[in-house]
Amino acid sequence: xxxxxxxxxxxxxxxxxxxxxxRIVGGSAPYIALAAAQFIDEINLVSxxxxxxxxxxxxxxxxxGIRNEGLQVIENGKSFFWxxxxxxxxxxxxxxxxxxxxxxxxxxxxxxxxxxxxxVMLGNLTPDVQMKVIQRLRSRPKLVVMDxxxxxxxxxxREGLDEVMAKVDVVAINDSEARLYTEEYSLVxxxxxxxxxxxQYVVLxxxxxxxxxxxxxxxxxxxxxxLEEVFDPTGAGDTFAGGFLGYLAKTENLSFDNLKRAxxxxxxxxxxxxxxxxxxxxxxxxxxxxxxxxxxxxxxVQFDIDLVEE
Ligand code: AMP
Numbered sequence: 445x446x447x448x449x450x451x452x453x454x455x456x457x458x459x460x461x462x463x464x465x466x467r468i469v470g471g472s473a474p475y476i477a478l479a480a481a482q483f484i485d486e487i488n489l490v491s492x493x494x495x496x497x498x499x500x501x502x503x504x505x506x507x508x509g510i511r512n513e514g515l516q517v518i519e520n521g522k523s524f525f526w527x528x529x530x531x532x533x534x535x536x537x538x539x540x541x542x543x544x545x546x547x548x549x550x551x552x553x554x555x556x557x558x559x560x561x562x563x564v565m566l567g568n569l570t571p572d573v574q575m576k577v578i579q580r581l582r583s584r585p586k587l588v589v590m591d592x593x594x595x596x597x598x599x600x601x602r603e604g605l606d607e608v609m610a611k612v613d614v615v616a617i618n619d620s621e622a623r624l625y626t627e628e629y630s631l632v633x634x635x636x637x638x639x640x641x642x643x644q645y646v647v648l649x650x651x652x653x654x655x656x657x658x659x660x661x662x663x664x665x666x667x668x669x670x671l672e673e674v675f676d677p678t679g680a681g682d683t684f685a686g687g688f689l690g691y692l693a694k695t696e697n698l699s700f701d702n703l704k705r706a707x708x709x710x711x712x713x714x715x716x717x718x719x720x721x722x723x724x725x726x727x728x729x730x731x732x733x734x735x736x737x738x739x740x741x742x743x744x745v746q747f748d749i750d751l752v753e754e
Pocket of ligand 1: 454456677
């Protein structure tokens with residue numbers, strides 16, 4: 445089963461209480477793709493980079509089945525650059541720099557060889573680019589998942605975001621973004637309002653507090669694994685999405701029960717992402733480690749209880 449991913453391929457500079465990086469590879473797409481590559485071997489990447497982007501990273505992704513026919517390279521262009529600094533709790537961060545560079549005016553092209561992709565991840569980008577990807581797919585995929593951010597929730601982008609939400613199957617966003625978008629503090633109410641826009645499912649990511657999955661009147665909660673060391677949370681949300689979709693594409697089962705399992709696999713992948721700076725941990729993690737971590741999740745939440753009788 446193949447997965448199409450559109451997102452940023454970027455340089456990031458990250459500062460956490462544990463240190464500061466130089467310019468390292470980041471962007472939503474590498475996190476999504478590397479997480480999904482744990483489950484499937486045909487991943488179709490749509491993005492744009494400048495000629496400053498390292499070839500060896502593209503080759504490393506290619507070796508993992510991440511195809512780059514839809515990756516535009518702008519000669520003499522500079523790749524998207526983002527820099528952020530985390531607060532001490534690591535759940536909040538300030539954006540220091542966003543240089544769009546080649547992302548400015550990005551027009552996503554879907555190569556013919558990508559047209560049969562049955563699963564689609566619309567990473568955080570302008571709603572306009574996300575909509576173009578949907579419109580340029582000649583047949584309706586089995587499942588389309590989208591991410592977004594606070595910036596697109598305000599005019600003049602808000603209307604376009606509403607239109608994309610109405611076209612996708614799953615909206616996966618942060619709790620704070622859901623609150624901002626719906627003006628509801630209660631996450632249950634926020635999820636209901638998003639479901640009313642059209643998607644079948646809403647995943648609300650709560651950082652170190654786990655994730656909630658909503659569908660009709662059903663709710664599922666997955667905790668985040670309590671980790672001894674959280675080094676760099678950048679890309680954890682994207683990694684979650686990649687693990688979630690990679691698992692669904694591999695198992696090809698879109699029942700609510702299987703989406704619950706996908707949330708656990710997404711959470712397991714995200715727990716690796718934060719252990720090192722950038723994509724470093726995702727690049728080295730093995731299938732065995734992933735399965736062991738899913739077992740840790742099962743142990744974390746499983747308990748026997750006898751209800752106290754009156
Ligand atoms: P996350 O931590 O899941 O929000 O994802 C972080 C990644 O998103 C970083 O690697 C950035 O390069 C990328 N990013 C940051 N700002 C933007 C933006 N405005 N549009 C698209 N991608 C972004």
